[in-house]
Amino acid sequence: MAEAAKVAETQLGYFDVPNREYVITVPATPAPWINYVGLEGMLCGIVSNTAGGPTWFRDPLERRITRYVQVGCNKDRPGRWLYVRDNETGEFWSASYQPVTHVKPDAYECRHGLGYTKISSSYAGIATEMLHFIPVGEHLEVQRVVVRNDTDGQRKLSLFSYREFVNCTAANDLTNIQYSGHLAHVDVDEQDSRIMYVITRQDGARPLPFFAVSEPVAGYDTECDVFLGDGSIEDPQVVREGKTRNSLVGDDTAVGVFQVDVSLSPGEEKVLHLILGVAEPRDKDDAKAILGRWLGNDEKVLSALEELKSYAGDLLSTFQCSVPDDHMALMVNTWNAYQCWINFQFSRSISGYATGLGRSMGTRDSLQDLLGYMHMSLDGARRRILELMNAVQLQDGSCQHQYSALTKEGAGEGGFSDDHLWSVLAVAAYVKETADIGILDEQFTYSDNRDLSEDLYHHLLRGIRYSLNDRGAHGIPRLRSADWNDTIGEGPDDEVSESVLVGIMLVKMAKDMMRLTELSGREELEVEHDGQKLPVLDYLKMVADEATEAVNREAWLDAGWYARGTDSKGEWFGVPEREEAKIFLEPQTWAVMAGVADRERAIRAMDSVHERLFTPNGIQILTPGCTVAPSGGFHVFPRGAKENGGIFCHPNPWAVCAESILGRGDRAYAFYRAILPPAASQPAPVHYCAEPYVYGQLRYGSEHRQFGKCAGTWLTGTAAWNYVAATQYILGVRPEWDGLAVDPCIPADWQGFSAVRKFRGATYEIRVSNPNGVCKGVKSVTVDGEPIRGNVLPAFEDGKVHRVEVAMG
């Protein structure tokens, strides 16, 4: 199907499909609509549609460079601002709307691309364009500015950059100003006043941030108070008067203001570069050398942008599809995949919703994120698995809940009943993608015992054993501090409460471990259990069987769904006898995904989901919302918010997967569409609030004043799971142990679709036809014109392109 140029257009913006850009057409979006620069996770930044957002080097807590305060009325400040002053009238405005918001641009457009953002605006006949990106392999954030005179007369302008530097670690910078305020220190290069160095003294080992402009400067300021003078950030005295004062900051708020004066003939344009970078080692000469290669070299800048586009395009080329749903196509082909990549780099650390002040590489978050980006970076996935497991896993098999990608150290308490299980899922998915079974032989130690080194396989096995040995009175694993749902649980020492979700997950993970055991030739291993030694496969089968049996025996309800767990008194919740939280989403979906439910129960459970939890805005996590949570404290949120009956998006794709497994393609698709951003954000993008190009963590549920509003975009497990649901379950192009399965489950009225998938060193061009209008079922498959048995494409590993024809029916 041909892709339209503008898709999902609203009064706030549209998708430019061919250019892989989302175009925002008004500056005052209902929330900052952001993008990321720095796709390699080294020098990185958030860039909003008004150029707001911070820049950091590797870690937004420890190595923050510029400030961003996300709380309250002015959430999108500060930013990479440029003030433009007409030196004849004295009028000035902002090239990206903020912070001179009372001057409305005559024209405005923001284009968020993959790793770059371009903001164009026009006022009083002066057009500006600001392009932001970080070149591949460099530690430089480039702001390429074009200023053009669209009038008939000569125009004399002064341009004033603005950057606001943090004084130390981001947390101290924000909360401990009586300390941090004294650290502000910027030097201007003694020979070249186009360059400033951000000196902070608290840690000599940090790289040295620098900021520079490509043109000769009329002056500079580094002291915010001097820059503002008798005005404010909307009305800085220096800009108002058109004259920087060459201030050198010594405390309080350090800023990067360069004044560049330009005179433009009619139609003339001027290009300049503002470059923020870091030098390692901490050395001014190093910084100058780097700048020497870039400053004013517009050809290099523009070719670096093309290189970045290629880099991103290569990532996305691993999977592309053509489907009869423009919204789905642009999410799968571009934005959902891009969001997965961003989650790879930033986990849950910093977004419009996360402040970057915590140690927020979450264990289970990162393990689930792998599902979404693994095919785009096999090496990255492998490294992440090993790095993370080495950082967090404890000798008892459980895991610390977080780790630092900077220090590679685990952080946070254990006590989560599920962290360790996700590692089996992630490794299984990795092996299915790569056939790299050798990863199981990698040796490393435990977070609480650096003397004990074992291979990855044994690390995973300890996780299984941990859950097996931590079962409660009903034979179901204990809930402890929490399972996947952070907001239920009674604490790490609670010995009573149980989690049906973990019980179900344990089945899935034990089954995957059986295959990993076989594939790695470890069948001879024996495991000690109850004082006797069992062959490992028998042991794992016992784990899966006992958990399956316990869940079905204890947690299946006559009402037609699975209970969620027991509280600290051993009483069930997620059951119809409760006044609140009668049914939860998670166990229904996983019971299908793990094969715990037989078909009859699976159908009944998922019908209950449809009947009781599904809304036009997505599937609620539970219903009804609680005044007092049966376990944990999710009633802190109003009913319909977050885990208290909100449309928590992360498990929504689990329902898509489950329905796909059941073969009910229309329902799977309805679930998928309900939270698909380009669709969900229409026709009321202001109410929807969030960016239409990425998933959010949640939408508010039907019990909430803001029903349907979306929040928590970018960094959420929703991204990976929706990507999995769309590509592997709806389209059914799914890596399996022995090859690439094609097992679609689509709406009955789809006549087919096509997809290109890179897999184990070959490229598969897959064309699926659905002549009989079924939802599921593959009648025939040919590869390169030859029919094959079944629907699993062999792994050719030949570097070639293979044409695959699939007929459903």
Add this chain to the structure above:
Amino acid sequence: MAEAAKVAETQLGYFDVPNREYVITVPATPAPWINYVGLEGMLCGIVSNTAGGPTWFRDPLERRITRYVQVGCNKDRPGRWLYVRDNETGEFWSASYQPVTHVKPDAYECRHGLGYTKISSSYAGIATEMLHFIPVGEHLEVQRVVVRNDTDGQRKLSLFSYREFVNCTAANDLTNIQYSGHLAHVDVDEQDSRIMYVITRQDGARPLPFFAVSEPVAGYDTECDVFLGDGSIEDPQVVREGKTRNSLVGDDTAVGVFQVDVSLSPGEEKVLHLILGVAEPRDKDDAKAILGRWLGNDEKVLSALEELKSYAGDLLSTFQCSVPDDHMALMVNTWNAYQCWINFQFSRSISGYATGLGRSMGTRDSLQDLLGYMHMSLDGARRRILELMNAVQLQDGSCQHQYSALTKEGAGEGGFSDDHLWSVLAVAAYVKETADIGILDEQFTYSDNRDLSEDLYHHLLRGIRYSLNDRGAHGIPRLRSADWNDTIGEGPDDEVSESVLVGIMLVKMAKDMMRLTELSGREELEVEHDGQKLPVLDYLKMVADEATEAVNREAWLDAGWYARGTDSKGEWFGVPEREEAKIFLEPQTWAVMAGVADRERAIRAMDSVHERLFTPNGIQILTPGCTVAPSGGFHVFPRGAKENGGIFCHPNPWAVCAESILGRGDRAYAFYRAILPPAASQPAPVHYCAEPYVYGQLRYGSEHRQFGKCAGTWLTGTAAWNYVAATQYILGVRPEWDGLAVDPCIPADWQGFSAVRKFRGATYEIRVSNPNGVCKGVKSVTVDGEPIRGNVLPAFEDGKVHRVEVAMG
């Protein structure tokens, strides 16, 4: 001397002496120039000169009501803003400059008084006046607004209030927005839309904040996003269009916007009240009942303001003076005393410099603060001593470093070598002020042993013993994590480093303990020491003598000053052999104050201070500043900043005390004047930066780019100690064990001064003459016309006024 109406006038403001107000005449001060409302420490707020600042109930961390983000370019937001819209032109502006800063008022004035702030401004012929205060005994913050039409035509206006409510505890609100953002919830009263209730769900026990306006409303908004619409806080769509939308917030940013429409004839004015309060219990009916008494009752509001002024006036009446220095007079009579009172209420928790996010009732801070407000609240001082000691003291005699005034619990680690010693000083000062020796009999327990109850005397004794038993190789107490100077020290487990300052303080505290022992009749007590029992006075004398001897033997330097301590290798610092930090201020001053130095050494040490540390902007804490601190980490600050050679103000008055003890009145006064805010802030108040009416924690030293700039105003031990230095040492009106000493040490060219002091139930009207132009020395004293021996006025405790004539010479 008659007080001039305007004192210390600059281009930014002046003191209105008769009205006890500081008048700010420009809105864009170099930093927010703040004031406090809520003198009783219950409902409280900061009010800046643009009406910025938060409101909280009892505790700015746990019970924050409105938001204030103090970081970066826009430090003074949000606030108690009022937008004024001209409904004929559509133009709008702010009644307090912020946040519509691009519209400059035609006239502007802010008057900070004692517990109230009045901001007047005028634009387009509309004058507004906003008065902010919290009535005595009430949990209500009143904003009384007067709007007046100063033009010849009828004017139709809409007024829009703005309050921004925090969503939970202040720390989570600022840093954990993915949690806190979901808690925003405001209800508007169903019967009376002039009232809104700020519902947050995370703690049912919290009081219920409410916000109301006295006039019928044209509408309201509680959802910030709706209020801003397509604009920003400088340009909210609702204000621009003149129409609220009656939004009910359910997440993100909760605001309190009321729209009141008024039509004013020429010269007509309108009064309205905006009231922010809390109801306890958490009950809407209770809130409505409170509002019923206040809303629209302007007579009650105005009389409450008068009552507040009386309340503050009564506090200040405890000490008033007339001196030949207007700056000193207004500080001693009003502002320094007021600052001491504010420190009593808020310790180091929240100011323009402290974010209120920590547990910042510091142990030694609060104990020193007592010196400054004790005479204004004998009961308050007594309660604070007992509450604090009960919260923080450990069984070994040392103290936790912080405590919560809300929960009355200690917080933070021990390991500070001085916390416990300040308690002796505070109790001694309390007994000197009150003669309430019975306080020593109060029984309470230890923070780490709630089963062990002892009287206050034994608590203090444990502190002395702790220091005695924690001496290092030179017989000087160990430095541990830090002494008074937070930034030196090697950690709680360091057994080597020693603190000369603590050694000297120990002498002073042991001597005070001897007097407390005698006064409380505890001479018979015996103390175990080195396996034998000593009479307590012998024990204390031994402590004082050994410490005196050790300090003089080990720490006195031929160069003419005392060393500061030893580092973790046992090597001395604060010695001339070091390249950096050759001399520190603290030990020189305390060696005089504690009587450790003989007169010759005292003179030499203080001359070294004068020669090496004194600058026109105050006395530096050390010199030269360090690239690597000899102990601790103060080199994190640039040279000349804070403890790294800055003019740390807190110990400056120690030098005043020391010079007064030495009788060098001209030098004492020069030291005092150097950081006296009304003097120091001239002639360059923009460079000085801070409020000219209160002390700051520091000024930058001569090695720093910002030499002379002041920071950290309001909450600092500088306040109490300067008050002590001015009243008890320069003016010499000093409570002593046996009465009120009059022992001035003044500039030689002062011909005298007078003072009124309330003391132990009587009032002393003291007139001091200095006919011979001496600095020190009292020749004769008469009380009520009768000569007395010596210069200690007896404690009459008769409720009467006694006239005291003192002749120096």
